[in-house]
Amino acid sequence: MDNVSFTVNENEIVAVVGESGCGKSALALSIMQLHNKQRTKIEGAIRYRDSDLVALNEAQMNKLRGKDLGMIFQESLTALNPLMTVGRQIEENLDYHTDLTKKAKKARTMELLAKVGIPLPEFTYKQYPHELSGGMRQRSMISMAIACNPSVIIADEPTTALDVTIQAQILDLLKSIQKKTHMGIILITHDLGVVAEIADRIVVMYAGQVVEMGTVLRIFKNPRHPYTRSLMNSIPSAATGQDRLHVIEGAVPSITRMPRQGCRFKDRISWIPDNTHENSPELHEVASDHWVRCSCYKHFYFQGRKEKR
């Protein structure tokens, strides 16, 4: 990842979008300081309130993790310990961040389970992850993340492993919790439908860089960067009645083949002349709170249509 910089405010949902392999999950893990420290090097700062998370040691970070920063993972079956009851796994969070009595912790866990819409908290408390449905598991995971009323939640593709009806329920749940608690949410997803539904701001990532950033309304109405436009164009739509879906040519370059110089999206829009790209692309503010990397967006058009913007 290079030069990724954005802010999450209280009561705001920021969506980070991009294809697989663009560094979205790496971003989430590095915020939580859960990345593999032997294999990574972090430069810069991750600021939370008054502290820089990069500079904190393990013990200090453990005080923030789970308490101030909560995380929701993608695959709830593998992300929960198969040998521990759901109730215990939620309670564990309280063990390390509160000094409630055993009884109070159990009561709080029941309350959390009820809060995320689990119909029989006393029953689910004693169940093991494999005994729950995907939706119920994801709800338990959310209750685990919000156990200590964190001010920031990082949700790494929280709905990807769920079917569509459950997806909507989980999103509604996240949104309603956020409304009550005013926390900031970083929502990592590749589902633009999800973004349009609940996000306030979008950060579009491509190959480890932020290529476009702005409010949901602006970016959906007026996407600028070729990558954002290609992504939007790839959304299947019932209105246009096309036979074939739009596909972005090529694939995200792997880390070893990542171009270090110039526009990283260049190879996938080869019909756009080379001289329209910047040598070292920067983010430009094209409107208030709307940023786009590289100058190629000014000259981009979709292949085959030959329309020039």
Next chain:
Amino acid sequence: MWKFILRRILGMIPQLFVLSILVFMMAKAMPGDALTGRQMDPKADPERIAEQRVQMGLNDPVHVQYIRWIKNIAHGDWGVSYTHKTRVTEVIGDRIWNTVYLAFGTLLITYLLAIPLGIISGRWNDSWMDKAITGYNYLGYATPVFIFALLMLFLFSFTFALFPAGGSVDPYIEPGTFSYVLNKINHLVLPVMSGALVATVTTVQYLKNEIIDTKTRDFIRTARSKGIPDSKVYSGHILRNAFLPIAAFLGYEITGLVGGSVFIESIYSYPGIGQLFVTSVMLRDFSVVTALVMMTSFATLLGTLLSDIILSAVDPRIRIE
């Protein structure tokens, strides 16, 4: 649960029955019988030997012999050992406890060594400690137990005379006294250590791999995201998951508990089941051989059942109805 166990035990009856046929046929297929050795004896009268064969029913058709044998077993009679001239149950009963002590001691030392070593090796993977343990593992894998046992015998018994070279207890010691127990333990040290030091490496390697594997699982990341300190992540999440397959394996160890170790018992002339088995095969003592094979087979069947029960007790995903 109880229904399941009962059903499994009932299911063993046909298995053991089929097995008994195989065991009997194979024992009979061995060249010679208990009297073959006597033919070499110039003082033995060949006619007398032939007479004895008829008397013992050794000339009857195989199925007749089998039916006689299985009928007797059904009545709890395993026959008489030809070499020991006593009942088979008595011959085995004399030795089974020695084997149980030996196997249990080996098991205990193996786990006492393997569990901490495996945890260190898995948790601090690639540290100098892990490298030292892995070195020991390679050495252990490459060392045949009979060579190692001989080396131990040579060093600690022959050269330094620290421990007795064989047997399970010295003669003329009053059974049941404290010095008798100490003497037994003293005789056990070398055989147990020879077996355990080699057996440890398999468990260490297994545990290490399980821990390394569990460490990278998603739910460990979840646990860390809750702010649980490293040591608690290990004790609360990683180790329990990593122990699952090892706990399940414990059931199978019961086979070794009664089957004994042929190499160790032979090298240390330790009067146990393994040694009894070898000598009985050599002397064509059919009644003992067949009884031993049936016994270890039954233990194996019980062991698999025990493993299933242990697994269902420690893993909530596995429930037996």
